[in-house]
Amino acid sequence: MSFAQLDALCRRLEALDHAQAMLGVDEAVNMPEGGGEKRAEAMSVLASMAHEMASAPHIADWIEAAAAEDLDADQTAALAEFRRSYINRTCLSSDFVARQVNARLRCEQLWRQLRAKNDWNDFLPSFENIVELAKEEAARRAEVLKLSPYDAMIEQYDPGSRSADIAAVFTDLKRFLKGFIPEALDAQARRHAKRPLKEFAGPFPIEKQKALGLTLMKAVGFDFDHGRLDISHHPFCGGVPSDVRMTTRYRTDEFLSSLMGILHETGHGLYEQNLPHDLGHWPSTSARGMAAHESQSLFQEMQLSRRPEFWAFVLPLARDILGAEHFAGVEVEDMLAHVHHVERGYIRVDADEATYPLHVILRFEIEQDLVTGKLAAKDVPEVWNAKMQECLGLSTAGNYKDGPMQDVHWPSGAFGYFPSYTLGAMMAAQQWAAVERAIPDAGAQIARGDFSAINDWRRANIWSKASTLSTPEIMRQATGEPLHARYFEAHLKARYLG
Amino acid sequence: MSFAQLDALCRRLEALDHAQAMLGVDEAVNMPEGGGEKRAEAMSVLASMAHEMASAPHIADWIEAAAAEDLDADQTAALAEFRRSYINRTCLSSDFVARQVNARLRCEQLWRQLRAKNDWNDFLPSFENIVELAKEEAARRAEVLKLSPYDAMIEQYDPGSRSADIAAVFTDLKRFLKGFIPEALDAQARRHAKRPLKEFAGPFPIEKQKALGLTLMKAVGFDFDHGRLDISHHPFCGGVPSDVRMTTRYRTDEFLSSLMGILHETGHGLYEQNLPHDLGHWPSTSARGMAAHESQSLFQEMQLSRRPEFWAFVLPLARDILGAEHFAGVEVEDMLAHVHHVERGYIRVDADEATYPLHVILRFEIEQDLVTGKLAAKDVPEVWNAKMQECLGLSTAGNYKDGPMQDVHWPSGAFGYFPSYTLGAMMAAQQWAAVERAIPDAGAQIARGDFSAINDWRRANIWSKASTLSTPEIMRQATGEPLHARYFEAHLKARYLG
Numbered sequence: 002m003s004f005a006q007l008d009a010l011c012r013r014l015e016a017l018d019h020a021q022a023m024l025g026v027d028e029a030v031n032m033p034e035g036g037g038e039k040r041a042e043a044m045s046v047l048a049s050m051a052h053e054m055a056s057a058p059h060i061a062d063w064i065e066a067a068a069a070e071d072l073d074a075d076q077t078a079a080l081a082e083f084r085r086s087y088i089n090r091t092c093l094s095s096d097f098v099a100r101q102v103n104a105r106l107r108c109e110q111l112w113r114q115l116r117a118k119n120d121w122n123d124f125l126p127s128f129e130n131i132v133e134l135a136k137e138e139a140a141r142r143a144e145v146l147k148l149s150p151y152d153a154m155i156e157q158y159d160p161g162s163r164s165a166d167i168a169a170v171f172t173d174l175k176r177f178l179k180g181f182i183p184e185a186l187d188a189q190a191r192r193h194a195k196r197p198l199k200e201f202a203g204p205f206p207i208e209k210q211k212a213l214g215l216t217l218m219k220a221v222g223f224d225f226d227h228g229r230l231d232i233s234h235h236p237f238c239g240g241v242p243s244d245v246r247m248t249t250r251y252r253t254d255e256f257l258s259s260l261m262g263i264l265h266e267t268g269h270g271l272y273e274q275n276l277p278h279d280l281g282h283w284p285s286t287s288a289r290g291m292a293a294h295e296s297q298s299l300f301q302e303m304q305l306s307r308r309p310e311f312w313a314f315v316l317p318l319a320r321d322i323l324g325a326e327h328f329a330g331v332e333v334e335d336m337l338a339h340v341h342h343v344e345r346g347y348i349r350v351d352a353d354e355a356t357y358p359l360h361v362i363l364r365f366e367i368e369q370d371l372v373t374g375k376l377a378a379k380d381v382p383e384v385w386n387a388k389m390q391e392c393l394g395l396s397t398a399g400n401y402k403d404g405p406m407q408d409v410h411w412p413s414g415a416f417g418y419f420p421s422y423t424l425g426a427m428m429a430a431q432q433w434a435a436v437e438r439a440i441p442d443a444g445a446q447i448a449r450g451d452f453s454a455i456n457d458w459r460r461a462n463i464w465s466k467a468s469t470l471s472t473p474e475i476m477r478q479a480t481g482e483p484l485h486a487r488y489f490e491a492h493l494k495a496r497y498l499g
Numbered sequence: 500m501s502f503a504q505l506d507a508l509c510r511r512l513e514a515l516d517h518a519q520a521m522l523g524v525d526e527a528v529n530m531p532e533g534g535g536e537k538r539a540e541a542m543s544v545l546a547s548m549a550h551e552m553a554s555a556p557h558i559a560d561w562i563e564a565a566a567a568e569d570l571d572a573d574q575t576a577a578l579a580e581f582r583r584s585y586i587n588r589t590c591l592s593s594d595f596v597a598r599q600v601n602a603r604l605r606c607e608q609l610w611r612q613l614r615a616k617n618d619w620n621d622f623l624p625s626f627e628n629i630v631e632l633a634k635e636e637a638a639r640r641a642e643v644l645k646l647s648p649y650d651a652m653i654e655q656y657d658p659g660s661r662s663a664d665i666a667a668v669f670t671d672l673k674r675f676l677k678g679f680i681p682e683a684l685d686a687q688a689r690r691h692a693k694r695p696l697k698e699f700a701g702p703f704p705i706e707k708q709k710a711l712g713l714t715l716m717k718a719v720g721f722d723f724d725h726g727r728l729d730i731s732h733h734p735f736c737g738g739v740p741s742d743v744r745m746t747t748r749y750r751t752d753e754f755l756s757s758l759m760g761i762l763h764e765t766g767h768g769l770y771e772q773n774l775p776h777d778l779g780h781w782p783s784t785s786a787r788g789m790a791a792h793e794s795q796s797l798f799q800e801m802q803l804s805r806r807p808e809f810w811a812f813v814l815p816l817a818r819d820i821l822g823a824e825h826f827a828g829v830e831v832e833d834m835l836a837h838v839h840h841v842e843r844g845y846i847r848v849d850a851d852e853a854t855y856p857l858h859v860i861l862r863f864e865i866e867q868d869l870v871t872g873k874l875a876a877k878d879v880p881e882v883w884n885a886k887m888q889e890c891l892g893l894s895t896a897g898n899y900k901d902g903p904m905q906d907v908h909w910p911s912g913a914f915g916y917f918p919s920y921t922l923g924a925m926m927a928a929q930q931w932a933a934v935e936r937a938i939p940d941a942g943a944q945i946a947r948g949d950f951s952a953i954n955d956w957r958r959a960n961i962w963s964k965a966s967t968l969s970t971p972e973i974m975r976q977a978t979g980e981p982l983h984a985r986y987f988e989a990h991l992k993a994r995y996l997g
Contacts, residue, residue, distance in 0.1 A: 016544035019537065020518035027521055035724035036742030046514035226533035244534030
């Protein structure tokens, strides 16, 4: 009876989620600008309706009563995940949430204005307020969840991951990368000296790029009966599992940035499309969290789609679809020189897979100290600069816009989110190692454009688990051991020094 | 305080309406087929959430209490319309509504299968059930609204219109048309004998047709900052007033059907875009109803866009955009021969403006007798055939699929809806007569592609009234007299016999 009440509630929440997801897609893809005000109003009303419905106090009684009912295994897992998300959702007072929402909106707006002006001083008071609220939030979450404050924040994005475990792999990885990056840059210089980088002459018409993108999406397993590809300013993977809406953007002078973006988003899309359908309205059947999601997009983009075998498969298609005239004398090796390019830079979102983790580890170290109070908001630029010097040999002194003001995450109050990116990259490498053990000729299959066995492995070990296990437990069951940095390190060595 | 509660409720209902409208547009325009099942589920859950919220019993108390509060004129009008729609929404028991929804779904499904097979006999039992439920519905509505049963049904679609008034104008119009159609056909034959119909040789590429459609939409006043044009199988005008989503479909062998369809839907779109924004979440600021809406699409399509002056404006644009090679030796007169074509036929949706009303009046007469019980469902084909013979000289004996099985309205239980189409056509003609009195050079303005003064008149007299007045009262205030058939009759005579 109580389970049935929760079941009906989950159906309502699913319908509101569906509406919000699709309104979000439409806003990015189709909506004329003048529709924005009413759209924002509608989405905010729907969001607060959903929040109200999902966090009503009587739900706690339903959960307790349902736990005493005769439930099968799926229902038990569904109830457990619902309880977890209910606790995470309701542990903050609505008073506090309202204060926080206002502060975040203001800080994000300020960030948008002041980042362009490199104005840290005018940004700081608002940012200090955000940090204070984050500390308050973390303390409250920690109390309810019986976790440390920063772990309690991570729990929202990546359930089950603990900062002590993350710190261990990040320390290992940081040590490795500080030595590895100079070696990789040297090796790259030697390769370029032997075989100069081939530039592809455009223009590449959008229709042809789209045709190539659709061909590859289909080849790697995207189901176009349950999804589509559109254009938006910021590429994303949205929609719902039964109807996954991916976007990209095209430039006509080159085709690789859009194509690799499409493959990245397709990794997210495959995860969503292959989640279990039974009890699809319960949170237990949703994707596990940010790190797990990123592991799937990076598995697709970094592990599969930047391999030599993948380009052996793609190059003939690219010649056919984009036109052979763009690829005169081009071999797989020339494509790899582009998709394996390593470069030190200031900006996280522009970083390659080798330097990216250093951007993340820097943020992880800083935000942990912010949340625990070891570091004051005003001292962030100094620490940022010191860490950038240490890791990448770059100075951000006085350069706030390419330093601590470059990301929207902190202004919007998302502390505990950054580690997911690099956890995802490491998970993807460890998953690939497990795939190679299970499918010895996986590389040859990729070269033939056959992703079925690899996708079967992913479906059985990752996608079908949905949110019935914690992120670390999914990794343990899928790969036979906890997350470890060595697979990612071995991957980097093989790709960039091999 | 109670008005404020209703105001908050209206904002929630508006958000749910917004979501449902946009999900509907997305389904028709973008959704892959496999997304349909979950979409249907989400939309049905949202619809029942909205219905539950909008018809909660305590709202009746809020309405009474709000009426005693100190409200300004807009608020008073808003409350009045909210009360009206609340009564119409809540006068049926939820038990009855559930029975009816099931019966309608089944009858619509049967209709889809059996219409193609021309199978009236297997359709009849389900249709009889629908008619019985409609009689029960009409009786219940009549009791609450203190109207006759059929008037109570009309009240859902066209508030304030009464069947006695409709019958009066329809009787006049039917008498006129029975004499007029043969005369119009004779005149047409004479014109064709003098100047043979010019056929336009295609193909007309979709991109060019779209460019012409967008150019005309813009010229007649459609605001692309608050709307757009897409493609769908069944053209429609959907979305919300701040973001009107219109669709068309193209065939490449000719361009007029899509273009005239676009202009028709643009009439609906202009009405929506020009509704008042203040209190936009209250039902008083919505479009008035089906007849009023149809008057705006037909004003655009029939009154404006089939005039000689309109084609004097469009022909040069069509040459430019579609290519002069398609229009060698073509003059405005040749375009008019196409857009003024009259032909007797079986199918309402394919009918021209001269024969269309006879299809509607036939349905009006039959459905009135069905709802009042004067006619049994089983006798509909016989009466249909007799009336088709009388009005259009066509026999539908044994031809059910082109007779009483051609429309989805009755299988889906929409009795009282059909009159709106022809009321709209008559309203449009009467509005045009008023425009010509107010703007003596309206025709010359159209020939210049200047619709600003005409749109100002429409905004002041129709669009801005929204749902603050009944349909007949909008007409009386806009044109100085009640709806009368003579304007439409004079329009037909001038266009087809002139």
